[in-house]
Amino acid sequence: MIPLRARALEFRGASPASAEVIRVSLSADRPAIIKAQEGFVVGTGPVPEGFAWYLLGSVDDFQRLPIDARAVIAPAQTMFLGQGDVIAVDPLRKAIRVLYRGNSPYNHFLLTERCNNYCLMCSQPPRDVDDNWIVDEVLRAIQLVRRDAVEIGFTGGEPTLLGERFFELVQAAASHLPGTALHILSNGRRFSDGEFAAKLGAIGHHDLMMGIPVYSDLAHLHDHVVQADGAYDETIRGILALKASGVRVEIRVVLQAQTVGRLPHLAQFIARNLLFVDHVALMGLEPTGFARANMESIWCDPVDYAHQLSAAVKTLSGAGIRTSIYNSQLCVVPADIRPYARRSISDWKQTYLPECEGCEAKRECAGFFASVTHGRSRAIRPIVGAS
Amino acid sequence: MILSLASPFQRPVCRVAKFREAEAFDSSANAAYTMLPWRFTALDGNDRYVATNLVGEHLVLDRETIGKFARQELAPADPAYDELKARHFLIDDDTNVAVDLLALKVRTKLAPLANFTALHIFVVTLRCEHSCPYCQVSRANNDRGEFDMSRETALKSLDLVFRSPSPALKIEFQGGESLLNLPLIKLIVEEAKRRNETARRELAFVVATNLAVLDDEALAFCKAENILVSTSLDGPAELHNANRPRPGRDSHERAVDGIHRARGVLGHYNVGALMTTTSASLNQVKAIIDEYLRLDFGGIFLRPLSPYGFAIKTKSYAAYSRERWLEFYFEGLDYIISLNRQGFDFIEHYAAMVLKKMLTPLQTSYVDLMSPAGIGIAAIVYNYDGTVYASDESRMLAEMGDQTFALGNVHRDSFEDIMLGDALLEPLTQSFAGSVPGCSSCAFEPWCGADPVFHHATQGDPVGKKPLSAFCTRSMALFRGLITRMEADDDVRALFEKWANRA
Amino acid sequence: MATVDVRILATEPEILCELRALDKGTKAADADLKFRREVTDHQLRMAIEERTSGYRDLILGLAFSKTGLQGG
Ligand code: SF4
Numbered sequence: 001m002i003p004l005r006a007r008a009l010e011f012r013g014a015s016p017a018s019a020e021v022i023r024v025s026l027s028a029d030r031p032a033i034i035k036a037q038e039g040f041v042v043g044t045g046p047v048p049e050g051f052a053w054y055l056l057g058s059v060d061d062f063q064r065l066p067i068d069a070r071a072v073i074a075p076a077q078t079m080f081l082g083q084g085d086v087i088a089v090d091p092l093r094k095a096i097r098v099l100y101r102g103n104s105p106y107n108h109f110l111l112t113e114r115c116n117n118y119c120l121m122c123s124q125p126p127r128d129v130d131d132n133w134i135v136d137e138v139l140r141a142i143q144l145v146r147r148d149a150v151e152i153g154f155t156g157g158e159p160t161l162l163g164e165r166f167f168e169l170v171q172a173a174a175s176h177l178p179g180t181a182l183h184i185l186s187n188g189r190r191f192s193d194g195e196f197a198a199k200l201g202a203i204g205h206h207d208l209m210m211g212i213p214v215y216s217d218l219a220h221l222h223d224h225v226v227q228a229d230g231a232y233d234e235t236i237r238g239i240l241a242l243k244a245s246g247v248r249v250e251i252r253v254v255l256q257a258q259t260v261g262r263l264p265h266l267a268q269f270i271a272r273n274l275l276f277v278d279h280v281a282l283m284g285l286e287p288t289g290f291a292r293a294n295m296e297s298i299w300c301d302p303v304d305y306a307h308q309l310s311a312a313v314k315t316l317s318g319a320g321i322r323t324s325i326y327n328s329q330l331c332v333v334p335a336d337i338r339p340y341a342r343r344s345i346s347d348w349k350q351t352y353l354p355e356c357e358g359c360e361a362k363r364e365c366a367g368f369f370a371s372v373t374h375g376r377s378r379a380i381r382p383i384v385g386a387s
Numbered sequence: 388m389i390l391s392l393a394s395p396f397q398r399p400v401c402r403v404a405k406f407r408e409a410e411a412f413d414s415s416a417n418a419a420y421t422m423l424p425w426r427f428t429a430l431d432g433n434d435r436y437v438a439t440n441l442v443g444e445h446l447v448l449d450r451e452t453i454g455k456f457a458r459q460e461l462a463p464a465d466p467a468y469d470e471l472k473a474r475h476f477l478i479d480d481d482t483n484v485a486v487d488l489l490a491l492k493v494r495t496k497l498a499p500l501a502n503f504t505a506l507h508i509f510v511v512t513l514r515c516e517h518s519c520p521y522c523q524v525s526r527a528n529n530d531r532g533e534f535d536m537s538r539e540t541a542l543k544s545l546d547l548v549f550r551s552p553s554p555a556l557k558i559e560f561q562g563g564e565s566l567l568n569l570p571l572i573k574l575i576v577e578e579a580k581r582r583n584e585t586a587r588r589e590l591a592f593v594v595a596t597n598l599a600v601l602d603d604e605a606l607a608f609c610k611a612e613n614i615l616v617s618t619s620l621d622g623p624a625e626l627h628n629a630n631r632p633r634p635g636r637d638s639h640e641r642a643v644d645g646i647h648r649a650r651g652v653l654g655h656y657n658v659g660a661l662m663t664t665t666s667a668s669l670n671q672v673k674a675i676i677d678e679y680l681r682l683d684f685g686g687i688f689l690r691p692l693s694p695y696g697f698a699i700k701t702k703s704y705a706a707y708s709r710e711r712w713l714e715f716y717f718e719g720l721d722y723i724i725s726l727n728r729q730g731f732d733f734i735e736h737y738a739a740m741v742l743k744k745m746l747t748p749l750q751t752s753y754v755d756l757m758s759p760a761g762i763g764i765a766a767i768v769y770n771y772d773g774t775v776y777a778s779d780e781s782r783m784l785a786e787m788g789d790q791t792f793a794l795g796n797v798h799r800d801s802f803e804d805i806m807l808g809d810a811l812l813e814p815l816t817q818s819f820a821g822s823v824p825g826c827s828s829c830a831f832e833p834w835c836g837a838d839p840v841f842h843h844a845t846q847g848d849p850v851g852k853k854p855l856s857a858f859c860t861r862s863m864a865l866f867r868g869l870i871t872r873m874e875a876d877d878d879v880r881a882l883f884e885k886w887a888n889r890a
Numbered sequence: 891m892a893t894v895d896v897r898i899l900a901t902e903p904e905i906l907c908e909l910r911a912l913d914k915g916t917k918a919a920d921a922d923l924k925f926r927r928e929v930t931d932h933q934l935r936m937a938i939e940e941r942t943s944g945y946r947d948l949i950l951g952l953a954f955s956k957t958g959l960q961g962g
């Protein structure tokens with residue numbers, strides 16, 4: 001686990017102004033104009049002048065800084081920072097936030113904590129706060145992201161609640177990162193307003209995918225999962241409007257007690273009504289946030305829904321829809337649909353169990369969320385003698 | 388508040404103050420549901436009914452449920468309620484997005500019609516060295532060329548091909564024996580490709596040939612130009628040769644040899660075969676299928692008896708044969724299902740085409756490369772003499788002296804005259820199944836192609852008197868037979884879904 | 891397949907029908923049951939058509955007016 005946020009850090013030489021977004025450099029040899037936008041990670045070597053910030057692993061290094069240098073002492077973070085990472089240094093809150101990691105193929109930006117759904121298993125429980133400052137920070141960060149980044153993501157909360165500023169962000173990604181894919185998680189409801197969808201389409205982002213959850217073929221069951229009456233119809237209309245505007249859509253289904261029972265029905269519903277979507281992701285539960293609090297009522301052991309999952313995958317893939325299983329451990333996925341399982345849990349979140357010792361499928365297996373010790377299948381067994 | 392969640396595995400109760408229970412979101416019972424357009428037709432004598440919605444999504448329900456639903460008496464707690472709701476037979480206080488989705492599905496179903504004429508058949512010659520009795524069109528093979536398509540006719544026909552708005556164009560060469568006029572085929576392919584450099588359609592070619600005259604030159608050409616070969620194979624040697632006499636009585640041997648040679652050059656799956664069903668076929672469906680298995684084809688198209696040409700002339704298209712055909716068909720289908728159960732991947736194309744309409748939101752189209760040509764309205768035929776027909780069947784009818792479905796001539800008439808003229812539109816609109824009496828209340832109507840040429844040929848009127856029509860009898864039996872098999876067995880349902888997606 | 895022929899003998903004061911079996915195997919009771927079912931089914935069909943014709947027009951109207959998505 002790498003800590004991505006840290007508070008109560010010690011700042012030196014900085015007035016408690018608002019946060020500043022900077023790129024991290026481990027290299028001392030930079031043009032002055034670049035140094036002015038970067039933070040230097042102080043190591044054992046000489047400490048150059050001219051960087052906007054100095055990032056220290058220990059108080060002792062303070063002696064070695066140039067006069068008047070602004071510095072933050074963050075032992076736990078500094079050792080993990082790499083060339084090209086983007087961070088926000090926030091003297092006011094005495095914090096630094098890692099916004100982007102240069103050596104990770106996928107980074108996502110949280111755009112807002114507000115949401116108009118209130119999902120039973122939300123891993124990022126919504127808060128109704130004014131967090132417009134986040135947008136400014138992300139807009140700045142996008143400019144500093146490596147131009148060869150493979151993919152970035154926008155999440156929330158519900159990004160579309162930002163209204164015009166949402167388009168501003170997509171526009172920024174399109175313009176600053178012309179080779180980078182953009183994946184946006186949204187509940188899609190706002191796009192039921194066709195004009196809103198058309199506006200997104202009109203940006204013409206080169207590689208955009210909207211990830212939108214649909215939890216049931218029956219409206220009230222979906223509305224229950226997202227705890228919002230009428231959400232289902234809006235989400236479905238949103239998907240139609242997005243596709244009509246030429247925006248690619250991925251349907252995301254979280255596999256939990258409320259969704260797995262009718263999973264084959266949902267798959268048929270998608271094949272009959274939403275055949276034109278670009279991807280369907282069937283996702284194992286990530287037991288954090290509300291999911292943790294509601295675990296007892298939302299958890300269903302993967303071995304108990306293996307049959308439904310298998311039927312759903314066959315219906316979807318049979319209809320020609322690209323289909324993936326995320327966050328699932330291979331040994332509890334029926335063998336015939338294992339090729340659809342992806343190693344989806346990011347390295348820094350991922351772990352295996354002692355039971356996994358000697359498992360031949362470990363390299364392909366998504367494993368477990370490291371943060372979580374509950375919500376694990378009773379049927380984890382190493383796969384040996386590969387069939 | 389107590390949170391209790393609907394789950395098939397557990398009914399846990401946990402205390403989470405902020406969340407509302409599932410029932411709180413179910414407004415189904417708040418007010419009466421609103422029925423959306425739907426129809427029902429009896430499935431069998433066991434009180435089972437087939438119900439279909441506006442776009443042909445179906446459910447099998449018992450008579451009592453059908454009655455309750457129709458009378459607005461179905462309770463939301465009834466298990467059928469959710470199924471009807473999920474399949475867009477009703478909307479209620481919970482949701483009405485079904486209206487949008489149905490509209491979209493109607494469009495999807497009709498889209499291929501808007502692109503009409505994706506398949507263009509060129510009859511490059513009527514000459515043939517076979518003399519099949521059921522064939523109405525062929526002429527003796529001689530060198531005089533009066534039954535060959537001319538260069539001018541070919542070029543004028545291509546003008547029409549590229550006027551079709553379809554993004555995918557498939558050009559199929561037929562005869563007679565098409566390969567007897569290879570020079571013209573070459574010219575058409577070359578010219579079509581040249582025009583396509585600017586037209587930019589998805590362009591494909593098929594040569595329909597009996598393979599008897601397939602030489603290395605023709606094969607090399609097909610290979611170089613990426614042309615698929617489709618041939619006739621009626622079954623085992625005895626049946627095939629009886630159907631297709633030629634000097635030497637070796638039609639089957641030549642076909643099989645040609646199939647091997649063509650596969651060797653073009654690739655195994657670039658050679659397709661199509662059977663013609665005659666009364667002699669009716670008692671040997673397994674032998675016919677076995678012949679296709681033996682030659683390692685991925686499937687077979689068990690075709691209906693043709694009411695055209697020889698069949699009608701010789702009165703062999705009698706009611707007896709029609710009823711026998713259904714037995715023939717289902718015996719064959721069940722045999723193929725059992726083959727699949729044993730692990731042989733083998734498809735029956737006729738079922739697959741019908742199942743595609745029944746089980747997917749898509750319309751059956753004949754653009755798919757290996758699918759059989761010449762049925763339905765998706766084809767347009769350019770005869771050797773420049774006459775244009777609405778389908779292969781129409782051409783057969785014309786050869787028998789009935790010009791009803793001749794749309795015009797490439798030398799005299801414009802695209803508008805031909806494609807938007809009365810000869811095509813009238814029978815099409817008249818027979819559009821939804822507007823025909825008898826069909827409008829039939830649950831099978833969304834799956835049922837109206838067949839104007841068939842009805843004209845057999846009853847002298849393109850609409851047809853449905854209850855009497857052999858077409859309707861056959862269609863009903865087919866739909867019922869397919870549904871009964873799916874309802875009885877989940878493996879069959881899975882197999883049928885697979886076929887539907889592949890067709 | 892038609893197995894029963896129906897003739898309407900009178901419409902006043904009530905509708906009077908005569909059922910005639912077309913093949914000898916058909917029993918009177920079966921024919922009667924079959925006919926009654928046909929009549930109920932027919933009435934249901936008419937009721938459905940009447941109740942749903944508004945939505946049929948609405949959906950077809952939407953289908954042909956909207957631009958965008960089609961052809962899958
Ligand atoms: S034993 Fe562990 S590594 Fe192997 S498939 Fe199961 S969870 Fe994955």
Ligand code: SF4
Pocket residue numbers: 820825826827829830831832833835836853858859860862863
């Ligand atoms: S032809 Fe027969 S099966 Fe087809 S729609 Fe009409 S009544 Fe139904």
